[in-house]
Amino acid sequence: MRREGSPWRGLSAVTMKELADHLSSARMRVLELLVLLTALAALYGAIRQVRDTTAEDPFVFLRLFTSASGQLPSFMSILGFLIPLMAIGLGFDAINGEYNRRTLSRILAQPIYRDALLLGKFLAGLITLAISLSGLWLLVIGLGLIMLGVPPGTEEIARALAVLVIAIAYAGVWLAAAMLFSVVFRSPATAALTTLGIWLFLAVLWPLLAPAIASAIAPPDLRAMLTGQPGIAMLEWQQALLRLSPSQLFTEAMVALFNPSTRALGTIFLSQLHGAVIGAPLPLGQSLLIAWPQTVGLVAASIVLFVIGYVCFQRQEVRA
Amino acid sequence: MSAHVIAARDLTKRYGGAIAVNGISFAVEKGEIFGLLGPNGAGKTTTILMMLGLTEVSGGEIRVLGHDPARDPLAVKRRVGYLPDTVGFYDNLTARENLAYTARLIGFPPADRRERIEDALARVRLTEVADKRVATFSRGMRQRLGLAEILMKGAEIAILDEPTSGLDPQSTDEFLQMIRALKAEGVTVLLSSHLLDRVQRVCDRVALFQSGRIALMGSVAELGREVLGGGFAVEIEAEGAGLELRLGGIEGVSRVERIGPDRYRLLAGRDVRPEAARAVVNGGGQLRRLSVEGPSLEAIYAGFFQRQSEPGEVRDAA
Numbered sequence: 001m002r003r004e005g006s007p008w009r010g011l012s013a014v015t016m017k018e019l020a021d022h023l024s025s026a027r028m029r030v031l032e033l034l035v036l037l038t039a040l041a042a043l044y045g046a047i048r049q050v051r052d053t054t055a056e057d058p059f060v061f062l063r064l065f066t067s068a069s070g071q072l073p074s075f076m077s078i079l080g081f082l083i084p085l086m087a088i089g090l091g092f093d094a095i096n097g098e099y100n101r102r103t104l105s106r107i108l109a110q111p112i113y114r115d116a117l118l119l120g121k122f123l124a125g126l127i128t129l130a131i132s133l134s135g136l137w138l139l140v141i142g143l144g145l146i147m148l149g150v151p152p153g154t155e156e157i158a159r160a161l162a163v164l165v166i167a168i169a170y171a172g173v174w175l176a177a178a179m180l181f182s183v184v185f186r187s188p189a190t191a192a193l194t195t196l197g198i199w200l201f202l203a204v205l206w207p208l209l210a211p212a213i214a215s216a217i218a219p220p221d222l223r224a225m226l227t228g229q230p231g232i233a234m235l236e237w238q239q240a241l242l243r244l245s246p247s248q249l250f251t252e253a254m255v256a257l258f259n260p261s262t263r264a265l266g267t268i269f270l271s272q273l274h275g276a277v278i279g280a281p282l283p284l285g286q287s288l289l290i291a292w293p294q295t296v297g298l299v300a301a302s303i304v305l306f307v308i309g310y311v312c313f314q315r316q317e318v319r320a
Numbered sequence: 321m322s323a324h325v326i327a328a329r330d331l332t333k334r335y336g337g338a339i340a341v342n343g344i345s346f347a348v349e350k351g352e353i354f355g356l357l358g359p360n361g362a363g364k365t366t367t368i369l370m371m372l373g374l375t376e377v378s379g380g381e382i383r384v385l386g387h388d389p390a391r392d393p394l395a396v397k398r399r400v401g402y403l404p405d406t407v408g409f410y411d412n413l414t415a416r417e418n419l420a421y422t423a424r425l426i427g428f429p430p431a432d433r434r435e436r437i438e439d440a441l442a443r444v445r446l447t448e449v450a451d452k453r454v455a456t457f458s459r460g461m462r463q464r465l466g467l468a469e470i471l472m473k474g475a476e477i478a479i480l481d482e483p484t485s486g487l488d489p490q491s492t493d494e495f496l497q498m499i500r501a502l503k504a505e506g507v508t509v510l511l512s513s514h515l516l517d518r519v520q521r522v523c524d525r526v527a528l529f530q531s532g533r534i535a536l537m538g539s540v541a542e543l544g545r546e547v548l549g550g551g552f553a554v555e556i557e558a559e560g561a562g563l564e565l566r567l568g569g570i571e572g573v574s575r576v577e578r579i580g581p582d583r584y585r586l587l588a589g590r591d592v593r594p595e596a597a598r599a600v601v602n603g604g605g606q607l608r609r610l611s612v613e614g615p616s617l618e619a620i621y622a623g624f625f626q627r628q629s630e631p632g633e634v635r636d637a638a
Binding site: 002003004005009010013014016017021024025101102103105106107108109110111112113317318319 | 365366369372374375390391392393394395397398400401402403404406407408409410411412421422424425426427466469
């Protein structure tokens with residue numbers, strides 16, 4: 001049975017309203033504070049490092065994002081933690097919040113489809129995250145400019161911009177996941193806890209588990225045992241398993257773009273490096289090609305999670 | 321299009337194995353106040369949700385303003401206003417902002433919105449608190465704001481789910497007054513409630529729900545005749561000698577009870593107040609008070625289920 005009328009009706013109204021809610025909420029204040037502290041912490045560590053070492057590095061500006069010093073992790077790794085936290089913070093009560101405020105049935109009694117409500121909330125969350133991340137990005141570049149006194153090159157800006165786009169895609173994955181659980185669980189606390197749990201599992205435990213699972217699937221063959229090297233099959237399994245985690249995809253994409261000398265993200269044979277000038281930077285286009293599968297993976301993951309949430313939401317009863 | 325704005329035939333809703341609504345048929349005419357009455361979990365809310373296309377129909381069919389709500393919900397929801405059971409608003413927004421959001425969702429042109437919102441707020445007497453956050457509103461004010469939303473929408477049918485539950489008597493009366501005002505404008509009102517007594521006062525026709533079926537349907541007077549077998553009770557307070565005999569002589573009076581000093585209750589098949597007054601005055605008595613009770617829904621309801629005398633199977637599925 002086909003339904004009539006456009007699923008987009010009311011989409012802009014929902015998006016604008018949710019966006020206004022996000023931007024004026026206390027949550028946003030917390031996010032802003034987090035963004036500011038992240039920028040300062042990352043720069044503090046990075047700038048000391050950069051000043052000491054690499055005056056002649058052609059990509060000195062990108063070092064701002066990748067350098068870690070002492071106890072302070074690099075901006076890159078902070079970002080890997082900050083983004084899921086922000087996205088989950090914005091999405092965990094998207095639908096069940098409406099439900100608990102008892103506004104859901106009233107809103108759905110207006111001439112809009114559920115599609116518009118869910119998509120509008122997702123878009124509003126994504127725009128909010130994009131604004132925060134862009135702010136963070138500008139803050140780091142600007143402060144770096146002042147503190148280093150070196151203007152960034154065109155290619156550096158382009159690479160940093162590409163990472164910003166990928167970071168937004170990464171945020172989309174966790175936002176979609178948080179919204180999925182906000183549809184599934186009636187209690188926002190349960191939804192938040194589940195999403196945070198999955199994030200912790202994928203970010204912290206999965207990198208430890210993946211090698212173990214990989215060696216169980218592809219036990220080392222005789223040659224590998226003799227040489228003491230892990231087998232090729234095992235390495236490939238390990239990487240495939242690791243890449244199930246969006247955190248891994250995001251890290252790989254960032255590495256490819258921030259370190260222009262990155263030539264491959266997987267296992268590579270020495271024979272494949274024939275003729276390569278090790279350590280020489282790749283052009284931007286080639287780095288983008290390396291990061292492309294990861295980016296597509298992140299976008300696809302957000303779409304898949306959103307669709308699952310959509311299907312669940314369509315089948316859900318609105319009544320109390 | 322027929323005069324029936326809502327028509328249901330064999331409407332059924334199953335949740336897994338449980339049947340929430342079991343093959344009900346009814347029709348609501350334009351401009352009437354139709355009451356869906358019955359205990360909690362009898363299938364009233366489920367029926368309402370099916371009318372709005374908010375839950376799927378398992379069997380039978382329903383037409384609202386000529387549209388199939390499952391297939392063309394937007395057309396239905398554009399013309400039907402819905403006040404859910406315990407309505408909620410966005411607490412961080414003001415009353416006016418809440419209505420503005422709904423107006424945008426409905427798709428009114430920007431020029432139109434302000435006037436509609438102001439008008440609706442004025443009619444439910446919320447203009448003074450329009451810029452206060454809804455978090456500070458009492459339950460009665462929230463219900464009125466919900467009604468303002470329906471007014472703003474210019475709905476042809478207003479569906480109100482338990483609109484008076486949890487309201488104090490004064491708020492309830494005010495709210496019922498507003499419902500009558502809706503009817504006066506030609507809006508069809510569908511009202512669900514488990515409070516029989518209050519709702520009886522406004523409904524033109526009622527359907528009594530019991531375990532997913534409509535047990536009785538019709539106007540309160542019709543149901544009274546059908547179930548209670550006639551049912552006007554006239555109460556008289558008068559002084560005088562031999563009144564009991566005189567009152568008993570009036571045509572149509574089946575019984576006279578003495579319910580207190582100088583107070584009598586007549587049971588009659590019709591309204592016998594004029595004859596009763598004449599009987600008292602002609603007998604030299606002094607008439608102090610004369611009142612009539614129509615058949616009460618409460619009595620009908622009790623009477624009906626007594627008559628069925630089955631073990632009452634009231635599931636609480638809500």
